[in-house]
């Protein structure tokens with residue numbers, strides 16, 4: 001199994017795409033603008049999309065994905081693309097996106113019998129084998145709207161993504177428990193949306209600053225973890241990189257190596273050490 005980063009920015013800029021991860025060649029976590037860079041031939045192979053929450057930077061490309069391969073899927077006798085999320089998130093996307101005005105309702109089109117997408121509800125804490133040998137767990141998140149994170153594995157250590165979240169003690173408790181249960185996180189992709197100067201805005205918008213992440217990280221007790229910062233606003237990258245020192249200290253105490261998540265990186269689950277990720281920028285040094 002492998003996970004490729006199609007987008008991981010908290011906003012848009014030249015070459016900065018928003019959240020979208022490709023698992024192998026058939027599954028997505030979120031459908032932000034990173035998906036716009038995926039070739040059509042790969043888009044048409046997507047069968048599963050796990051959505052963290054309904055904010056636009058995480059779902060912007062989903063309507064176009066629903067449309068992209070629909071006739072080929074029908075011709076091949078494949079079922080709809082399964083779109084998984086919390087029930088409230090599915091309702092919001094159906095009411096405000098696939099509502100026949102902003103975009104056609106692909107939950108009943110091209111035909112109610114053979115729609116392009118199928119909405120599949122998930123609950124926080126749920127653990128499912130979405131295809132043979134590939135496991136996903138729905139992690140808690142605390143945002144301004146219903147939201148989750150996800151952990152993915154196929155035996156052995158997991159790759160986890162916090163999604164958009166503010167301070168979130170339930171997440172750290174669950175990551176610690178997963179470690180104790182023997183399927184702990186090897187890679188943790190966390191959001192770090194704002195610099196410390198925007199702490200009050202971060203609190204109001206359900207996001208983490210660098211210093212809030214450092215405080216949160218003190219609750220982590222999950223062995224060695226490669227920690228990747230993501231969802232940074234492109235205009236704040238310089239400020240955040242200048243604020244890293246306290247976070248570095250805590251990360252070192254908690255046996256975490258700090259990295260800056262990069263669009264284009266790929267996490268390999270088989271035969272490659274967790275510390276080895278392509279095009280890596282390590283922030284510990």
Ligand SMILES: [Zn+2]
Nearest residue numbers: 053055143164
């Ligand atoms: Zn959000």
Ligand SMILES: [Zn+2]
Nearest residue numbers: 055057058164
């Ligand atoms: Zn976001």
